[in-house]
Amino acid sequence: MFACDSNDNVIPDPDNLLIGSWVEPNYSEEQTVFKRAAALPDNGPGIMFKANGGFVERSSGWCGTPPLVYSDYNGNWVLENTLVTIAQEFYPINYAWRIVSVSETELIVKRELTEQEKDHQKLMDLYNEIYILSIGESCTNADNWLFTAYGAKACGGPQGYIAYSNQIDTDAFLQKVEAYNEAENAYNIKWDIVSTCDVPKQPKGVTCQNGVPMLIY
Secondary structure (H helix, E strand, O other): OOOEOOOOOEOOEOOEOOOEEEEEEEEEOOEEEEEEEOOOOOOOOEEEEOOOOEEEEEEOOOOOOOOOOOEEEEEEEEEEOOEEEEEEOOOOOEEEEEEEEEOOOEEEEEEEOOHHHHHHHHHHHHHHHHHHHHOOOOEOOHHHEEEEEEOOOOOOOOOEEEEEEOOOOHHHHHHHHHHHHHHHHHHHHHOOOOOOOOOOOOOOEEEEEOEEEEEEO
């Protein structure tokens, strides 16, 4: 159903038009448009979906300063209906595209959050609630300020410490922090997250600077 040339590139497969090399990405709002090619360019960006599930992204990385040097970043892809999930060995490790359309000459995709990214977004929303509460009071008297550990590193221990005023509903605040800690621990387990095992230094107290609480170490 398909054939490969000497560069292991695939010509259009009528049963799966996604397979092959796609080049000249054109980014427009939320969509990216690729053109089909016989092979990836030596000095240009492109992607390749292999019939065996392999994926190659030819990219110059994050550096945009000429002269650009392009390298291949390998991974794997899985297609479920119109959602293609890509796993690579470099950042972003896992991401997904929704196929808007694909033909013998053109591929249009739209970035879509993976389940892991959705879980991480929920985690960040919970942290933002904690952060907003922590800065809700102006710091004018350090005696009114406390701090607590927050987060759960995959290797164990907290991510850090956050200051909060004793003039807010401290019980509700600490309950949110505990909920965040439990949620991050569950996230780490679910997605096999790894982290460093260093322990963040515990503050000695809180001081006020221009109305902002600052941790003292």
